[in-house]
Amino acid sequence: MAEFVAPCFKCVADPVKEYASPYFRFFFCYEKIVQDFTNQRNALKLRKQRVDTDVDEAKNQIEVIYEDVEDWLRRAKQELEETQNLQDEIDRVKYFKWCPKLGWRYGLSKKLAEKTPIISKLLETSDFAKEAIKAVNMIGLYGMPGVGKTTLAKEVGKHAREQKLFDKVVMFTMTQNPNIRTIQDEVAKMFGLNFHSNTEKGRAEELFRSMQGVKKILVIVDDLWEEFRLESIGIPFGDDHKGCKILLTTRHQQVCTKMNCQKEIQLGILTEDEAWVLFRDKAGLDDDCSSLNEVAKEVAGECKGLPLAIDTVAKALKGEDLDGWKAANQRFKDSRHLDNIEVLGGVLTALKLSYDYLKKGNNQMTENDIQLCFLLCSLFPEDAEIRIEIMIVCGIGVGLFPNASFIEDKRKEIGVALKKLQKSGLLLETDDAGTIRMHDVVRDFAHWLTSTGENRSMVKDKLKEWPNMVESFKGYTAIALWNCCSNIIFPDKVKFSELKTLFLHGEWKEEGDGLLVVSSTFFEKMEALQVLYLRRVKFSLKGFNWLLNLKTLWCEDCQLENFSSSLKNISLEILALIDTEIDKISEDLVNLKYLRLASRNRSSEFYFPPELVVSRYDINVGGQDFSFEEALTIRRLRIVNFSSSLSAFKNLFCNVGKLKLNNFGLKIIVSRIGKKVLNELTSPELNSCDDMEFLTDITRDQGLTVAFSDLEELTIRGMVSLKGLCYGLSPSHREIASFTGLKVVTIRSCPKLKTIFSPCLAKGILCIEELYIKDCDGLEQVIGFAQEEEITKNDSRLCSCPKLRILDIWQCKSLKYVCANTSTQGLQSLESVKIRDCPQLVQIFKMERNENGEDVVVPQLRYIFSPTTARSLSHLVDLFIDGCEEIEQLILANDQISSSSSSDVGHQPISFPNLTRITIRNCGNLKSLFPFGYVPALPKLECLEVQMNFKLEQVFKLDDEPKVVVEEEMKFDQLEKLSLEHLPSLIHFSPKGYHFVLPTLEALEVTFCPKLTTSFSIDSQEFVHCETKV
Structure with missing residues (x-):
């Protein structure tokens, strides 16, 4: 029987067990199932977040995301969404702490047990995500000309910079004939690299190492015409630098293929x-x-x-x-x-229409000038950044805008023409305001226009030999030969009878000796030539006597022979010599209107004959060759690190308008240059002239007092030995004529300077409008009074600065007095006062007298303005004070001055009718801003910032606490921002008895003001109200 029962029981029990086992598990293992599900679901949620982050980073790094990854993310998202209800049920049970019915437990356990393996499987397969994100280091963007490839590439670079997707973003243009050195310079500038090697290969290695030190780089290579090894420039990518990504643009899809772009994108035309x-x-x-x-x-x-x-x-x-x-x-x-x-x-038809419309709106005399200006731009190399300065001098040379009589007027007209070409889309802006660029398609169109007709031109790049087709040159009016091989043998004579413009540019060679050699007779048959631009050319000017129409000669990096004796008969108006050695400037240049001379050679010798009078010049010796907007309109001399005698420039000092001296060796400028000089100087700039102690010597009256009489702007920086502007005292004790026209003064980092304006000078600075002083640790007085005490003690007339608008002083550790001898009536134009980190400051403006008739002088500055001074500042717009530790109040209270100085005027209300901004910071002893028996009128106040003044108790302090019957309402109609920050002692903002209404307030910041009793509220009109309860 047992033998029968046992097998039967097994036959029945096994199916029951098989059925009952999961049932019992769902019922009895509920807690474990819930815990497993919750853990797995949370793990999936975190894993998905990490994969999302990896995908986002990969997309930013221009990497390909495989479909498997996208599919996994979709399934993970779906499972998390589908199981959210289950998680909600679990959380609900935990929250309410109730015991669910057995059937509910079974049902939930069953659902959780079914979902947990699915989630586990997703977790197991998530490891492939990183491997499924394929690294892409090069993308190719191709499309037909004019479709917008460059514009799109620039937008990509702009977006990458703004979103900080890369540590560095670099963009450069290749062109059909790329200049590797220029490209290397552009890229190196972005990385702050100064090359030590002079060869292209050596520079490439330096750039390669420098770029490898930056983690994430985006390099945009624009307008690539054929396969090119970027390593020859010095750009690492691929295995050499996996963080360097390349985006290239090209007209041809096959270029993308040859460059092994992992992704190719075609940019089509617009719908x-x-x-x-x-x-x-x-x-x-x-x-x-x-x-x-x-x-x-x-x-x-x-x-x-x-x-x-x-x-x-x-x-x-x-x-x-x-x-x-x-x-x-x-x-x-x-x-x-x-x-x-x-x-x-x-696009030719469209461009032709735009070109024809350039005439529209111009008078008949100049209707072709803008078009000719456009054609002149097309003579420059493809995608070149064209210097506006060169365009202007060339335009003047070919006779653009003949109705403009003066060179300044011609410059303005050409500038306007270039702007019109930019607005028409025929020229492009660049990152440099001093350059312009022409789209390569527009340039091709311009060359199509000049292939025939009266303005026929020829432009060649990287010419290897002289063309054997001289007869065809006869009809050309403009020829531009760029980057010509130095081995070219130029003919002795070429008959270009109609040629008006010639650009001749030799290639740069690493050994530095590869100049083009042109014979002295080469130019003889170019009788119509008006503009000659030469760079890296060696030539003689013997044949120049035949160039009777030459107006503009620009020589850069050239070697000239017979310069002084070969220009007698020509009518040259503009001469530019940039790093070009000559024997001397000839006095035969009687028609010369503008001289542009620049030399980086610090030991060069120059001679300017006294008979040569140049109305406009820009001479730069020993520094870099800079272009400026006002070129052709000024007389400017810049000398940097110059070690030779100043005698070469002596005649120029008589009428120089702008003077810049860097690292110059003189102790006193005027005494070494001579008498009656610099009287037309308007804007000197002195930088790092370590030996200079004074600008002029006033111990003698003979003619020296006229020096600097036309001065308008004075800039002095980094002069470690400077002691003052003038040396000595005037023997006649009279006012000095120097500096009488001075409007703007900027002085920075002059540690030995103690006084800026001595009393003799101070009485003549009636025109000064702006005064900026920073980092002068030894400065004690801005306008001095102690040095000439015996001269001025009987002179009751005070100094006056009636036009002073801006007073800005920073970090002058020893400064005690600013305008101590300046009357309050002499500051009626003051708009802005900014003083920061001047811990020894005692006095800013002339103070009231005490009962004994003496000036009130305190050990260290306790207030900024007296009431009388404050009343005179009707034009004050901006008040900024930072780091004046001893200040207790901005304006002296009436009861703190003598009765003699606080007459009826002293009791009149103070108002600041134009004050728009007040900023007071880091004044450790400041207790109140406005200590009056009333609140001053501030009708235009827009911003009030009071920060980190740890003893400040009241902003507006009343002399006596009023017995409030009816609150006085006061509106600040223009106040937009109010900031009260880190004021641990502040008790109230609005004084008791006042109700402030701020109808235009947009920003209110009140932080760390634990004792503040003023309440702020907003009404139905969104007006802010400030009240301090009694």
Whole structure:
């Protein structure tokens, strides 16, 4: 029986056990199932967050995300969403602490047990995510000309910088004939690298090592024409630098393939709707169904969806009436045959229309000048940043804008023309305000225009030999030969009878001796030549006597022979010699209107004959060659680290307008240069002249008092030995004529300077408007009074600065007096006072007298203004005080001055009618800002910042606590920002008895003011109210 029962029991028990086992597990293992599910779900949630982060970082690093990763993220998200209800049920039971029914426990356990393995499987397969993110180090962007590749690449770079996706973002243009050294310089500048090697290979190695030290780099290579080894520039990527990503743009897809781009993106033309939206925006058209818009849509369609064409045409037609749009549309239809020219990608018609419209709005005399200016820009190399200064001198040389009589007027006209070309889309802006650029497609169009006709031109780059087709040169009016091989053998004579402009540019060679050699007779048959631009050329000027029409000669890095004796008969007006050695400047240059001379050679000798009078010049010796907006309009001399005699420049000092001296060896300027000089100087700038102690010597009256009489702006920086502006005392004890026109003074880092303006000088500085002083640790007085006490003791007339608007003094540790001898009536124009970190300050302006008629002078500054001074500051706009430790109040209270000085005027209310901003910081002893028996009128106050003044108790302090019957309401109608921060002693902002209303307040910051009793509230009109309860 047992043998039968046992097998039977087994047959029944096994199925029951198989069925009952999970049931009992769901019931009895509920807590463990819940815990397993919760742990696994939380792990999945965290893992998904990490994968999301990895994917985001990968996308920022331009890496490819495989579909497997995207699929895993979708499934993980789905599981987390589906199980959220289960997690909510678990949390609900825990929160309410109730015991669920057995059936509910079983059902929930079963659901959790089914989901847990699925979640576990997702966790197991998540490890593949990092391996499934493929590293991409190069992306290629290709498309036809004018489609917007460069614009898109720039936007990518801008976005990467703004979002800080990379540590460095670098962009450069390759062109068809890339200049490797120039590109290396551009990239090195971004990394702060100064090359030690002079060879391209050595520089590439230095750049390679420098870039490897930066973790994440984006390099944008624009306009690549063929396969190129970026390592030859010095750019590491791939295995050499996995954090360096390359984005390249090109016209040709095969370039992307040859460069092994992991991802290739084609940038196509715009759709019809996209093109119309862009066109309408550029042309300034309204979004309506007018007849004009219907015609404009047809014109937009003729642009073929190309952004470049849309931009130039829309800008050209902006502001036209309906007839103008119809005429333009017809011109498009009549010129469709031009679009067959393949090289311009179908944009020729659009560019031709924009070019023709340059004449519109100009008078008849100058209708072609803007077009000629455009063609002149096309002579420069592809994608070159064209210096505006060179464009101007060349434009003047070829006779642009002949109706402008003076060189300054011509410069302005050409500047306006360049701006108009930029607005028309035919020229592009660059990051440098002193340069412009021409799109390569627009340049191709310009060359198409000048391939025939009266303005025929030729532009060649990297010429290896002289063309054997001299006869074809006869019709050219402009020729530009760039980066010519130094081995070229130039002919002795070439008959270019119609040539007006010649650019001749030798290639740069690592050994530095590869100059183009041109014979002395090469230029003889160029009778019509007006502009000659030469760089890295060795030549003689013997044949220049035949160039009777030459107006502009620009020589850069050249070697000139027979310079002084070869310019007698020519009518040269503009001469620029940049790092070009000459024997002397000839007095035969009687027609010379502008001289531009720059030499980095600190030991060069120069001679300027006294007979040579140049109305405008810009001479830079020993420093870098800078361009400035005011070039051609001033007389400027800059000397840096110059070790030779000043005698060469003696004649220039008589009429120099702007003078800049860096690291110059003189102790006193005027005494070494001579008498009656620098009387036309307007803007001297002195930097790091370590030996200089004074600017002028006033111990003798003979002519020296006129020095600096036209001075308007004075800048002095880093003069470690400077003791004062003038040496000695005037023997006649009279006012000094020097500095009488001075308007702006900037003095910084002059540790030995104790007084800026002596009394003799101070009485003449009536025109001074702005005064900036910083980091002068030895400075004790700005306007002095102690040095000439015996001269001034009987002179009751005080100094006056009636035009002083801005007073800005920072970090002068020994400063005691600012305008101690200046009357309050003499400061009626003061708009801004900023004083910071002047711990020894005793007095700023002339104070009231005490009962004995003596000046009130305290050991260290306790207040900024007296009531009388404050009343005279009607123009004060900005008051900024920081780090004046001893100040107790800004304005002296009436009861603290003598009765003699506090007459009826002394009891008149004080107001600051133009004060808009008050900032008071780090004044450790400041107890109140405005200690009056009333609140001063501040009708224009926009910002009040009071911060880290640890003893400040009241902003507006009343002399006596009032017995409040009716609160006085006061409005601050313009106050937008109020900041009260770190004021541990502040009791109230608005005094008792006053109710402040702030209707325009936008920002209120009150932090760490534990004793503050003033309450702030907002009414239904959103006005802020301030009240301190009695």
